[in-house]
Amino acid sequence: MLNQNHALDRHELLLEEMGWVSRIRQGDEIAMDCVVSKHRQRLIRVAANILRDRHEAEDVAQEAFLKAFREIAKLRDDRAFSGYLYRICVRLCMDRLRSRKATSEIVESGDGSTGTKIETKILVERLLTKLNPELRTTLVLREMEELSYDEVAEVMQVPVGTVRSRLHAARERFRAIYLDAVGEGNLL
Amino acid sequence: MKDEQFDDISAILKGAVMSDITPDADFNGQVIRRAKLERKAKSLEALSPVLIGAAAAMIGVIAILQVISQPTVNPAFQPTMHEASLEGQSHPVMPTLSE
Numbered sequence: 513m514l515n516q517n518h519a520l521d522r523h524e525l526l527l528e529e530m531g532w533v534s535r536i537r538q539g540d541e542i543a544m545d546c547v548v549s550k551h552r553q554r555l556i557r558v559a560a561n562i563l564r565d566r567h568e569a570e571d572v573a574q575e576a577f578l579k580a581f582r583e584i585a586k587l588r589d590d591r592a593f594s595g596y597l598y599r600i601c602v603r604l605c606m607d608r609l610r611s612r613k614a615t616s617e618i619v620e621s622g623d624g625s626t627g628t629k630i631e632t633k634i635l636v637e638r639l640l641t642k643l644n645p646e647l648r649t650t651l652v653l654r655e656m657e658e659l660s661y662d663e664v665a666e667v668m669q670v671p672v673g674t675v676r677s678r679l680h681a682a683r684e685r686f687r688a689i690y691l692d693a694v695g696e697g698n699l700l
Numbered sequence: 701m702k703d704e705q706f707d708d709i710s711a712i713l714k715g716a717v718m719s720d721i722t723p724d725a726d727f728n729g730q731v732i733r734r735a736k737l738e739r740k741a742k743s744l745e746a747l748s749p750v751l752i753g754a755a756a757a758m759i760g761v762i763a764i765l766q767v768i769s770q771p772t773v774n775p776a777f778q779p780t781m782h783e784a785s786l787e788g789q790s791h792p793v794m795p796t797l798s799e
Contacts, residue, residue, distance in 0.1 A: 541732050552728070553721070577735075683706045687706070690712065
């Protein structure tokens with residue numbers, strides 16, 4: 513019964529969004545506002561986790577909305593709007609990562625302690641910059657955004673097999689650089 | 701390798717999730733304003749060939765009007781070659797230095 517209600521709610525939300533999408537095509541600003549309100553939090557969070565920069569994340573989220581609105585005519589199925597928006601956002605994040613200057617920052621070895629949560633956050637941020645945009649995005653989408661393999665594949669527009677291999681490589685690489693940074697025996 | 705073998709990595713990454721993000725108060729307004737501007741720019745862009753065509757047509761019309769409005773000279777009133785040469789002789793001859 514609960515599942516049925518949940519499915520019904522989802523269906524209603526989808527119908528509501530489809531209505532907004534068709535109104536956006538006519539240039540309706542109220543519908544734009546509704547779509548932005550619905551997706552902004554998630555979009556900014558994804559971008560922030562990939563880019564590790566709140567301000568840049570907001571910027572990318574805005575760009576993603578604008579691009580989605582601009583190219584809304586290309587969208588064949590209105591039901592796919594949220595996935596489409598999410599995909600644009602991830603792609604924009606990857607473009608930003610690629611255009612960022614390769615930092616030659618070297619992670620200094622720790623003194624044997626994993627530190628506080630904030631220190632760990634900062635360390636993770638620094639370590640993620642060591643991964644290439646593909647590995648980094650795959651890792652963030654899977655581990656931080658908790659998307660399924662299929663969802664990651666859909667967002668990144670690659671086969672599931674590619675997601676698996678990238679994720680494996682990303683985890684291995686991340687573990688190696690993490691151990692290098694904090695010292696062996698300090699893994700959680 | 702299975703996912704469980706990377707539980708340590710998962711825990712570290714989950715601990716670094718940036719979740720407490722509050723968007724700018726005017727986030728929606730900014731997006732909508734930018735979308736509106738883009739739409740306007742696009743419509744102007746679409747209009748530009750029409751505007752260029754209209755401007756060219758206008759220049760053409762002005763040129764035609766200019767030609768039409770020029771006074772036409774009746775060839776009957778034009779001096780003949782002979783009259784013109786006579787007219788040339790009637791001009792006083794300017795004295796030269798040697799004289």
